[in-house]
Amino acid sequence: MTAQLLRPRWIRHLPMTFGGMSAKGVPNDVFMSWIHPLRHDRSIRRDLDKCLRNVPKKRPLLEWADQQRSFDGPVLVVWARDDKLMSAAHAERLAQHFDNSQLVWIDHIR
Structure with a gap:
């Protein structure tokens, strides 16, 4: 439906x-x-x-997210600056989640 x-x-x-x-x-x-x-x-x-x-419930999702911190390879976070569904704060939080990350902003897209 x-x-x-x-x-x-x-x-x-x-x-x-x-x-x-x-x-x-x-x-x-x-x-x-x-x-x-x-x-x-x-x-x-x-x-x-x-x-x-x-x-999944919130608790297992948070546990899985915490387990990701053990990944030590490079992480590229590409984010739309004008995203209406996921704010800039989400991008920054995700990039900070990993030790070896780079955050790249893309303008004029969602």
């Missing part, structure tokens, strides 16, 4: 759906290619349902 509701363009461009992901909007043919499998393949819907019903 969700995939059907996303068919009208005006719904897709709302900030609470996909409107915040693109400064100029996602082209119709691209967006429809994203939701086509969800609309037409029962196994895709089943897998999405499993995924959404099994989102």
Whole structure:
């Protein structure tokens, strides 16, 4: 049902759906290619349902994030300065999470 509701363009461009992901909007043919499998393949819907019903709780997510600190290789964090969904503070926090990281900002995109 969700995939059907996303068919009208005006719904897709709302900030609470996909409107915040693109400064100029996602082209119709691209967006429809994203939701086509969800609309037409029962196994895709089943897998999405499993995924959404099994989102880990906050505690294991924080534990996994803490385990990442042991990674000592180089980490490149690339972030859109104008991102509406994830703030600049998130980028800075992620970059500080690793000892060997570089934060690169990209302007005029989301």
